[in-house]
Amino acid sequence: MADMFKPSRRAFLRGGAAVAAGSVAGAAGAQSPDTLITELQDWASITGAGVDETPYGLPIRFEADVIRRNVEWLTASPISSINFTPIHALDGTITPQGCAFERHHSGAIELTKGDYRLMINGLVDRPLVFTYEDLERFPRENHVYFCECAANTGMEWAGAQLNGVQFTHGMIHNMEYTGVPLRALLNEAGLGAAGDFKDKWVYVEGADASSNGRSIPMEKALDDVLVAFKANGEALRMEHGYPVRLVVPGWEGNMWVKWLRRVEVTDAAVESREETSKYTDVYEDGTARKWTWVMDAKSVITSPSPQMPITHGKGPMVISGLAWSGHGQITRVDVSKDGGITWETARLGKQGDTKALTRFYLDTDWDGAPMLLQSRAMDETGYVQPTKDQLREQRGENSVYHNNCIQTWYVNAEGIAENVEVS
């Protein structure tokens, strides 16, 4: 099957699939015309499902493998664990809520809109408590943003361990959020009491048992942070913080507090568990990087990848992946087939939004030779995604978090891909 394709795209379907209209060519292979197109099929002879059957629909049963997956050995308990978005099987940029990764510190809780309360307290003129309905009365905005767990790609620090892009890079999702700027709620409470409020912080926590408290500098809180209640048009799902979560664009997912219950204005960072012993990278000398909130520019090839082998043999193919930067827009993505020796500039599916996933494609021809596939993202600040060696040189090998290095897939002559390292 592989050798039926010519290296030129113009030629690619002529040989195998050309057919005089109406005739049935007997050629073998999946690309050949066959009775599927020339004869009446069962599905064209029946009536199908009616409009009253699925008030809220799920994917068709043939897509049952496009699901969140967890890795049992990574953590002991599913209520303080992670699962991964099936990014190998998705395309475009939007992540459906149903398969967007989850990270819980004490499990996903059920909280009604009626029981929901949000308190703004601390160094404010008027401590306030908002109901869900109150929040809906403030001016709101819509933005598409990515949310990436700081530990995404974390296992790669120790070498190529997880053989699938769902597991190496799947702690990310990208949704259109609707919410109220946190700025509007802080202004309602009044920042006069905070003196020179620009040097102050907010401490945010959730209503779940973990509370997952995090400190955010006031400059960010007043910039683009959203108190969000909708994702991709509909209510947040339970596992994403229903009814209200914080959206902290471009910053590590742990700060996107779910079931948001409190925002306290403080004069210093709290230095909570989640921002000291966790979500921090320790250098070789035992000191730690502090305040590593922004997710630097990163990219990965989603297809082909270990879960998405090349099944069509050589000839025309699309290499596809995702790129993102917590600093703004992705301006360019390059793809290498030889482990970083030579690079080709990829095409962007559409100009990406700021701090949002950007889809890239390299339309190419595969000669059937093994490849060492890599992608390299650049963002509007001029930053270029580093190699794994460069990152280890800077950070040492103690880290779990903030790994944005270039990923390598080895693709063999059969089109099978695996996770490898190159130096």
Added chain:
Amino acid sequence: MADMFKPSRRAFLRGGAAVAAGSVAGAAGAQSPDTLITELQDWASITGAGVDETPYGLPIRFEADVIRRNVEWLTASPISSINFTPIHALDGTITPQGCAFERHHSGAIELTKGDYRLMINGLVDRPLVFTYEDLERFPRENHVYFCECAANTGMEWAGAQLNGVQFTHGMIHNMEYTGVPLRALLNEAGLGAAGDFKDKWVYVEGADASSNGRSIPMEKALDDVLVAFKANGEALRMEHGYPVRLVVPGWEGNMWVKWLRRVEVTDAAVESREETSKYTDVYEDGTARKWTWVMDAKSVITSPSPQMPITHGKGPMVISGLAWSGHGQITRVDVSKDGGITWETARLGKQGDTKALTRFYLDTDWDGAPMLLQSRAMDETGYVQPTKDQLREQRGENSVYHNNCIQTWYVNAEGIAENVEVS
């Protein structure tokens, strides 16, 4: 409850909700602080759901009313009928596939990727048959587009009949599509045989029993039509044409053929059932409008609306809705509270994509007096959405399709909204 709010937004939460941090004020009303914020709650004392519980998630049970609904009396059989997107309960612009409206002419069919075939035939150099895998080898694009049934708002021609924006305007959805430009497949088949191909047509049909054949002028087919296989990142749902549907940006939904099986290049329009006796508007004199493909600029207020009463009483509120145009971008939306006598310009949630839903908001204060709410969209061509009277004057009263008139909701002093007509 209503009179606890002052007309100024700055004042709106001070009276009811201000609280010394840590104390419990005994004030009545939903906006008051209460034990929900000051005492330990059950959901903060338990572990919640783990990451292994929902490989593919659904909305939380409290959102069970955000579903597609059909209207039994509209058509006799659910397999040749419609249901409606719950646009009253959504926000932002993206429509989740799970609640995006369905229209079937012979029911939704199950078709595997393995069984899928697409034939390009007729006036082409090389008739071709593509498998699903073949399509994945062509360069693909990502675009957000709205899909509106030509019959959306159709019952309004005869007056205000359906008391809910889900039913008057819910035959619309808006998704990010990934697919191959139809242009690429036509070029692969070769248009040389079509002579001056610019005057030619394509006839497109689906694999379901209805086949739902439609003629599309070659100029459009070579412009922005997509052969799409993903929506909002994941595979199309069964009810939206899995595995492949046609996307015809800005044009009536009936042309967006699902389970796409054939594209025939022809030298004239076929004048099929679906483009003659159906989807056509008949004037008062018995003649018909011909080739009414483009969906003209339109908008509607989704909240408040008959399914979304104002429950918070007077004071600050957000009036929200959707606008779209098959001719390109929405440039402005105005909102009237007095049935079209005076207008205020709304704020756009973000700059809308071309031929995509655009969210608008009017941040306002409600004095508690009854309102006649209307919205009026303008697009990049300068076109202004007409009133129902203007539309009836042009088209008469025989139409079912292509009603893009200004919609009116009467909101009474209790905040209850209903569908009315004003002249």
